[in-house]
Amino acid sequence: MSAQPEPALLHSEEEEALRAAVRDLLTDHCDPAGVITRTESAAPHDASLWKALADSMGLAGLLIPEHLGGQGATHREAGVVLEELGRAVAPVPYLTSAVVATEALLACAADDLLGELASATTVAVLAVGLHVAPGGAVPQVRLEAGALHGELTGIADASFADVLLVPADDGGLYAVGAADATVTGQVSLDATRPVARVTLDGAVGRRLGEAGPAVRRALRAGAGLLACEQLGLADWLLTETVRYLKERKQFNRQVGGFQALKHRLARLWLEVAGLRAAARNAADALATGVDTDVAVAVAQAYAAQVAVHAAEEALQLHGGIGMTWEHPVHLYLKRAKADSIAYGAAGAHRAALAELVDLRAP
Amino acid sequence: MTDAAELRRRTRELLAAHPPAATDRLDFLRARFDAGLAWVHYPQGLGGLGATRSLQAVVDAELAAEGAPDNDPRRIGIGLGMAAPTILQYGTEEQRRRLLRPLWTGEEVWCQLFSEPGAGSDLAALGTRAVRDGEDWVVNGQKVWTSSAHLARWAILIARTDPDVPKHRGITYFVCDMTDPGVEVRPLRQITGEAEFNEVFLTDVRIPDSRRLGEIGDGWRVAQTTLNNERVAIGGTPIPREGGMIGKAAATWRERPELRTHDLHQRLLGLWVEAEVARLTGVRLRQQLAAGQPGPEGAGMKLNFARLNQEISGLEVELLGEEGLLYDDWTMRRPELVDFTGRDAGYRYLRSKGNSIEGGTSEVLLNIVAERVLGLPAEPRTDKDVAWKDLAR
Numbered sequence: 150m151s152a153q154p155e156p157a158l159l160h161s162e163e164e165e166a167l168r169a170a171v172r173d174l175l176t177d178h179c180d181p182a183g184v185i186t187r188t189e190s191a192a193p194h195d196a197s198l199w200k201a202l203a204d205s206m207g208l209a210g211l212l213i214p215e216h217l218g219g220q221g222a223t224h225r226e227a228g229v230v231l232e233e234l235g236r237a238v239a240p241v242p243y244l245t246s247a248v249v250a251t252e253a254l255l256a257c258a259a260d261d262l263l264g265e266l267a268s269a270t271t272v273a274v275l276a277v278g279l280h281v282a283p284g285g286a287v288p289q290v291r292l293e294a295g296a297l298h299g300e301l302t303g304i305a306d307a308s309f310a311d312v313l314l315v316p317a318d319d320g321g322l323y324a325v326g327a328a329d330a331t332v333t334g335q336v337s338l339d340a341t342r343p344v345a346r347v348t349l350d351g352a353v354g355r356r357l358g359e360a361g362p363a364v365r366r367a368l369r370a371g372a373g374l375l376a377c378e379q380l381g382l383a384d385w386l387l388t389e390t391v392r393y394l395k396e397r398k399q400f401n402r403q404v405g406g407f408q409a410l411k412h413r414l415a416r417l418w419l420e421v422a423g424l425r426a427a428a429r430n431a432a433d434a435l436a437t438g439v440d441t442d443v444a445v446a447v448a449q450a451y452a453a454q455v456a457v458h459a460a461e462e463a464l465q466l467h468g469g470i471g472m473t474w475e476h477p478v479h480l481y482l483k484r485a486k487a488d489s490i491a492y493g494a495a496g497a498h499r500a501a502l503a504e505l506v507d508l509r510a511p
Numbered sequence: 512m513t514d515a516a517e518l519r520r521r522t523r524e525l526l527a528a529h530p531p532a533a534t535d536r537l538d539f540l541r542a543r544f545d546a547g548l549a550w551v552h553y554p555q556g557l558g559g560l561g562a563t564r565s566l567q568a569v570v571d572a573e574l575a576a577e578g579a580p581d582n583d584p585r586r587i588g589i590g591l592g593m594a595a596p597t598i599l600q601y602g603t604e605e606q607r608r609r610l611l612r613p614l615w616t617g618e619e620v621w622c623q624l625f626s627e628p629g630a631g632s633d634l635a636a637l638g639t640r641a642v643r644d645g646e647d648w649v650v651n652g653q654k655v656w657t658s659s660a661h662l663a664r665w666a667i668l669i670a671r672t673d674p675d676v677p678k679h680r681g682i683t684y685f686v687c688d689m690t691d692p693g694v695e696v697r698p699l700r701q702i703t704g705e706a707e708f709n710e711v712f713l714t715d716v717r718i719p720d721s722r723r724l725g726e727i728g729d730g731w732r733v734a735q736t737t738l739n740n741e742r743v744a745i746g747g748t749p750i751p752r753e754g755g756m757i758g759k760a761a762a763t764w765r766e767r768p769e770l771r772t773h774d775l776h777q778r779l780l781g782l783w784v785e786a787e788v789a790r791l792t793g794v795r796l797r798q799q800l801a802a803g804q805p806g807p808e809g810a811g812m813k814l815n816f817a818r819l820n821q822e823i824s825g826l827e828v829e830l831l832g833e834e835g836l837l838y839d840d841w842t843m844r845r846p847e848l849v850d851f852t853g854r855d856a857g858y859r860y861l862r863s864k865g866n867s868i869e870g871g872t873s874e875v876l877l878n879i880v881a882e883r884v885l886g887l888p889a890e891p892r893t894d895k896d897v898a899w900k901d902l903a904r
Binding site: 155156157158159391394395402403405406408411412414415416418419422423424425426427429430447450451496499500502503506507508509510511 | 761764765771772777780785788795804880881885887889890
């Protein structure tokens with residue numbers, strides 16, 4: 150194969166400044182103990198953190214053009230935000246609303262809703278199960294006499310949304326007010342990004358455009374930038390585990406000095422270094438439009454195993470404390486495992502690659 | 512400071528005075544060295560002009576465009592990559608003037624006498640002895656894994672000059688004349704059937720003290736220069752997508768649909784992804800270097816390279832089915848050049864087993880990552896304050 154144009158895999162000074170600002174906010178307003186408490190409350194999402202991120206910092210509109218009130222930035226900046234949100238397992242609908250729903254609305258040129266999302270007055274989610282891969286089969290509701298009927302499950306962050314973007318059997322994508330639907334939270338493996346059942350019983354929606362291309366575009370961006378979140382998870386897990394193993398002593402030694410553990414952590418570091426390159430490559434490719442399908446598929450075929458491995462190693466190497474409800478490692482494990490399904494499991498992305506790079510199945 | 516325009520001017524002067532088409536290859540290379548265009552970052556009079564290292568590309572491009580011969584760097588990698596920087600840093604003026612020119616032109620091939628049967632990962636435990644006798648050192652011992660020894664005129668050699676101090680402190684660095692009496696080179700046959708490497712037996716070899724590099728007992732520090740340059744040489748060049756081992760397996764997959772199975776398909780795709788991620792990690796590392804922020808990823812690149820070469824070539828043998836039962840040729844040969852991705856899948860599978868051993872074992876590299884990158888505690892050292900002669904062996 151011919152040489153690819155070289156992607157830009159380092160962050161600019163502006164991107165580093167954005168990272169620092171988001172990290173500062175999360176350090177002050179998203180501590181692990183608070184996230185754990187919130188997962189057991191009636192409101193698992195952190196509304197005040199979302200307001201600070203989306204409204205005060207204006208990050209909900211990163212991907213929305215300036216003339217609609219957004220920032221007119223790119224997926225690179227959105228990727229920086231998601232790395233930091235991953236590091237904190239922050240319970241906010243950034244990926245679902247500010248990336249996935251936003252991309253669907255951009256595809257439909259739904260300028261009024263984009264303006265509302267940019268100004269952080271509205272949260273929207275795409276009513277497609279979180280497990281669906283780009284190009285995967287999308288369940289639809291029935292359109293009967295101008296009203297929508299049906300049930301959709303596994304809809305991430307729906308319980309926090311004001312607007313649902315619903316694919317219907319006429320091929321259209323409809324905006325439905327959350328108040329016109331019945332949204333029932335499902336008990337979720339990852340309570341920091343809970344999924345819900347959406348039931349439509351004659352709700353009237355507004356047709357925004359063709360569902361097919363909008364959903365594909367939205368899920369591709371979601372899959373690519375999910376890798377940045379997974380990088381954030383893995384990076385926090387590795388850093389925290391290394392820190393703990395330098396501090397923890399058994400057998401009159403720092404536990405991190407045992408070679409069996411050093412080698413495991415060194416291998417994990419190598420995996421995280423790979424994910425850093427793959428995730429930033431995906432974000433860059435989404436921004437430039439060069440080699441995007443391959444970059445996203447490579448990132449998603451690789452990211453899940455790293456994030457889940459980092460979480461499983463972190464839990465094991467923390468020993469008993471890692472098994473407790475009190476220690477935050479379980480938040481990361483549950484998010485990492487749910488992420489391994491989100492926007493298509495690794496196998497779906499490998500299957501996509503088989504076509505993209507001409508390594509066909511038997 | 513010599514800039515790009517000046518280098519271009521000098522290169523054209525060289526080409527005008529010695530037109531490549533009408534000039535003997537060696538004469539051209541010598542003239543290039545004498546014009547300071549061999550390695551422009553070396554000092555004047557030693558093949559360079561004291562210019563910035565990156566400007567070498569300017570010279571190389573001008574010369575390549577005119578079809579000028581090169582010094583076949585792959586054949587003389589140890590001299591260029593390891594011996595030369597060490598001679599430059601630690602050699603006397605006389606040593607530099609005598610040794611660097613024929614080293615660069617390839618007239619004199621170099622090899623490296625470091626590893627021993629009893630000193631692999633623990634290189635500092637080496638036991639080859641050098642004993643002072645008048646103006647000479649008398650050397651006795653055995654070295655191993657020496658590529659090019661049978662072709663070499665010179666060797667860089669580390670030997671023990673003081674067994675009564677801890678191991679790192681009693682080593683001295685020499686230049687050994689491989690044509691001297693007492694130097695015996697024997698091919699070391701590998702699992703591939705061929706012998707890229709040699710064993711070198713040193714029996715009462717007399718090395719004049721004037722061929723010592725650096726101070727007596729300071730050889731370990733001198734050797735660090737050599738070894739750091741070896742690590743720079745490994746894994747530094749950009750590769751395209753499907754460059755290296757994965758390209759071979761992917762080509763076989765595409766050309767031989769009758770061999771495909773579902774199991775192999777999943778494994779191939781997984782390795783393709785890992786190879787692409789490793790490539791991107793290398794791209795990012797080079798961008799960091801170019802931005803003046805060297806990242807620690809370099810320490811991990813060789814770990815990736817070794818594991819992926821082994822897994823991909825292993826998959827390819829399995830993919831070949833009945834053909835995988837065959838091997839191209841077990842004949843004992845002494846190849847001048849080594850290509851990990853050369854020959855057939857069986858060779859690649861066997862040769863890549865060495866990738867996790869040569870140039871630092873993967874286990875030692877994992878320790879290095881854990882300690883230098885992650886800051887985890889160092890391995891307990893029981894040998895630090897023990898005289899070399901009292902070490903367990």
